[in-house]
Amino acid sequence: MKKKVLCFLLSLQLLFLTGCWDQRELAAVSMAIGMAVDVGENGLYKITVEAINPAELNDQTASGNAPSVVFTLEGNTMSEIAHKMNIGFSKSLIFSHMKTVIISKEIAEKGMLQFIDFLERNREIRDDFNFIMVDEGKAADVLKVLYTIQKSSSLKLTRQMSTGSKLWGSDPDIRLTDFVNALTATGREPVMATVHISGNPKKGASMDNLKKSELDAIVEIDSLAMFRDEKFVGTLPIEQTRDYLWTQNKIKMTIVSVPCGNENYMALRIIHSRTKVKGDIQNGKPHIKLSIRAEGYINGNFCGPYPLNESSSYLMYEKKVEDYLKEQIGKMIHKVQKEYGVDIFGFGETVEQQNPKKYKKYKENWDEAFQQAQIDIETDIKIRRAGLTSKGALLRKK
Incomplete structure (x- = not known):
């Protein structure tokens, strides 16, 4: 009888040692660390995803290749596009480490509930990424501009926003949860930081941009975007962004x-x-x-x-x-x-x-x-x- 009980307990333990049912090997996945949302030409959305090349972000293993890969796809829903990204990417994309989501002004004027719904529901996507609008041009262009110190555009923007918030007060530090909470509140309307590309976006996407002290293009924090419900209504200049942060008790x-x-x-x-x-x-x-x-x-x-x-x-x-x-x-x-x-x-x-x-x-x-x-x-x-x-x-x- 004791042997039967022992065998049963050992069998029960084995059930908890089978590993994760949905595990994926590191060699089979790519990390998506940035996403840009533009108005589509043949669909509702045009989504651009930046996936990092980890070897190029390490000084010891870097060989001068591109630090990240950017791919764009159109579709009618965010979920559809996210699952079709392997039309271009060779590996399965993981969105859990995404640092930045950039939206175009056209998307902000049109309304954002559909793709916000996807970001909220997706169990892989955390809500701690920077939520940013680009005031002119395509959101995708922001993800393509390379920077010497943080080679990845998304990583550079993440550090830039954090530093700007701590040292001067140029970023309201808005995450997805902050935006949604303001969107659903009765006594507050949403805001988010805006950026613009200073210089030539096409030259900024070249590897040559990493080799210059005076860059062909650089992404700069520009202003504060204001919304009524889900739609963009206007901006405040960077100087008044800080004045706004005084009212929010966010000046460090x-x-x-x-x-x-x-x-x-x-x-x-x-x-x-x-x-x-x-x-x-x-x-x-x-x-x-x-x-x-x-x-x-x-x-x-x-x-x-x-x-x-x-x-x-x-x-x-x-x-x-x-x-x-x-x-x-x-x-x-x-x-x-x-x-x-x-x-x-x-x-x-x-x-x-x-x-x-x-x-x-x-x-x-x-x-x-x-x-x-x-x-x-x-x-x-x-x-x-x-x-x-x-x-x-x-x-x-x-």
């Missing part, structure tokens, strides 16, 4: 160049920032209050003979920065209210969270209410130090 670090007359500026490096938002309905219209607290140090100063070993100079500069930020952020919000009428800031969400009963009346027509909203901005800036010297070259020269 940046440089604020404050004018002080006669084409002179004072540069303040922000190292800590925090934004709080309060929302209410008062006298029949939304009332939003933004409180921005930040601190930093002077990173350059040509604003006159105000020595930074005196507290009065610090107070004067702090006031200049506070007024400047308040003005710039206010202009950006007013522009979105009056020109586009879309609440990309999530002010409706804030009102709903803090005053749900009052918000209920405006829920169905929040964008109209947002256009009439009163926005109050409060800024509090603290300058902690003046860099390595309290007297810059301007004062020492005098």
Whole structure:
């Protein structure tokens, strides 16, 4: 009896040692790390996929060949195209490590629900990739532009977006989940970063682009795209993208160049920032209050003979920065209210969270209410130090 029980237990263990039913050998697959979506000529979509050549991304094994392979296919559904990609690719594609999805402006204007549905449903595709729009030309061209340091276009864009977000505030850091959550919310509209190709896209796709210090083409972060529901309505320039990020409490670090007359500026490096938002309905219209607290140090100063070993100079500069930020952020919000009428800031969400009963009346027509909203901005800036010297070259020269 004991032998029978032992044999049964051993047989049961073997069931758990059979491996993965859907395993695929590394030699039989290719990693898709980037996807571009354009309007098709013979179908609804034209999809371009970038698959990496791993050997060329390693300095020890690189032999000067192309770092990635790009292939384009048309079809009427994303699922159809993804499964037909082996018309061109020799190996089975894996989408689980995809870093970037780029859409053309034409796709954004047309509407994106169909291919977003595919991206959400596909069990292989994770939601941690960068979601980006190209403002001019084809999305496919962005995937073809090579870059010396990160040879793959998708890997370069991933690092570029992350660095831009941390050091200046040029990327809203939008993933698929962020876009879908804003799309389905009643008090927020979606946004995403946009890029453009500076230079000649055809020359940028050549291997010669990897051998030049001054590139024939380079992909640059351009602006912030705004949407109403699933459709593109307009953009904010890169400077106002940062102003938008102030409202979202997403500024990690940046440089604020404050004018002080006669084409002179004072540069303040922000190292800590925090934004709080309060929302209410008062006298029949939304009332939003933004409180921005930040601190930093002077990173350059040509604003006159105000020595930074005196507290009065610090107070004067702090006031200049506070007024400047308040003005710039206010202009950006007013522009979105009056020109586009879309609440990309999530002010409706804030009102709903803090005053749900009052918000209920405006829920169905929040964008109209947002256009009439009163926005109050409060800024509090603290300058902690003046860099390595309290007297810059301007004062020492005098």
